[in-house]
Amino acid sequence: MKLYDYYQSSSAYRVRIALNLKGIDVERVYINLTKGEQREEAYAGINPQMQLPSLVLGEGEVLTQSLAIIEYLDGVTPESALLPIDPVARAQARAIAMAVAIDIAPINNLKIRKFLASELHLSAEDVKVKWIQHWIEDGFAGIEAMLAQSPHTGEFCIGDTPTIADCCLIPQVFNAKRWECNLAPFPTIRRIAEHCDAHPAFAAAHPLKQPDAPQATA
C-alpha cells in the first residue's frame, strides 16, 4: 500500500495514527500542500478532489477521504479494532470523529484560509483570531461536553483503547496548539490528548516527526 501524505495535513495525520495502531507499514509519497502539489496533474489524476490523503491498494485501487480510509483499514484488519463492537458506543466513536472532521477541520483548512485572505481580504491576524481560533474553540466546546457527559468516555475518547475518535481528536489538538487556541476550558480533551501523546502509535504520527517536515523544527 502507498499513502500520499504531508506532514502538516491533519487528515493524513489521522490515517498515520490508524496505520500505526494497526501496525501496517506503507510506502509514503509526499505531496507538499503549501506548494500546491496536490493540484498538479500527476496527483489530480489519482485523487480528483486534489486533497490528502489517498491510499493506493496493491491492486491499484485508490481510496480517499481519511475517515473512509480508516473504516476500510478497520474492516480488513480486525486486530486493534478502531471501532467498538457495541452499536451505541460505535456510533459515539464515529460522532466524536465527525464532530472534529466535519464541524471543525474543513472550516479551517488551507483552502479556506487562503480564500479568506485573498478574496475577503482578511489580515493574517484576523484569519487566526477571528476565524480559526473562534471555530476551533466553538467546536471543542461541543466535543468537551460530549466527552464529559458520555458514559463511554475512558482513558481515550471511548473506553480505554484508542478508536477512530482519538485518530481525529489528536490532530485537531495539534492544530489548536499551532493556532494558539485557549484549551483551558476543555479539561477532558486535554486529559485524553496527554494520554494519547504517551502512546507510541500517536507519537510516531506527529507532524514534526515526519520525513517531509522541515528539519529546523523537527
Place this chain on the structure above:
Amino acid sequence: MKLYDYYQSSSAYRVRIALNLKGIDVERVYINLTKGEQREEAYAGINPQMQLPSLVLGEGEVLTQSLAIIEYLDGVTPESALLPIDPVARAQARAIAMAVAIDIAPINNLKIRKFLASELHLSAEDVKVKWIQHWIEDGFAGIEAMLAQSPHTGEFCIGDTPTIADCCLIPQVFNAKRWECNLAPFPTIRRIAEHCDAHPAFAAAHPLKQPDAPQATA
C-alpha cells in the same frame, strides 16, 4: 425512536432518506434552527453540539451526527443495506458521502453564513455568490470527477441501489438549487439526482414535504 428534525437541515434530510429507505418509522420533534431553538436548554441537554439531527433510541441513548446515525441504522437493520459489501466499493460510498458532508456542507451551514454576515460584514449577495456558490461548485467538481471515473458508479452513486453516498448527495443538490448554483458542469451528479428524485424514499424526505415546512411553499 425519536428524530430531532428540521425541514431545512441538510444533515437531518440525510437521515430522513436513510430511515425511509430502511422503512423505519420514528416519532419526530421539530427544532427550528432559524429561530435558534437548537441553543435552548431543552435541546442543548440532548445534543451538546446544539446541532441537528439527534436520534433518541428506545432506551434513551442519544445518537448524534448524521453519518454516525446512518451507519448505526445500517448496522442494526441489515435489510436495504446502505453500504456495499465489497470493501473497496464500501470505501468509495463513504468517500462520496464525506466529500459532501465534510468538504461542502459544513463550510456553508447557517452558523457560518451568519458569521460571515455579522462578523465579516459580507452582504447577503456576497455570502451567496462569493462564498456559498463558490464552495458548492468547487466541491461538486471533485465529486463529479470521482463519479465519472469510478467503476462503481451506476444508476446511483454506487451501483444500482441507493447507499449512504446518495443520502448525502441529494440534500446537497437540493441546497445547490436553493442557492442557484450552476449545475451544468456536473452531468453525472444531475443524472443521479434525477434518478433519486423518482424514488419514493427520497421524495418523501424532501424538505418541502415535511410537516414543519412553511405551508406556502409546500
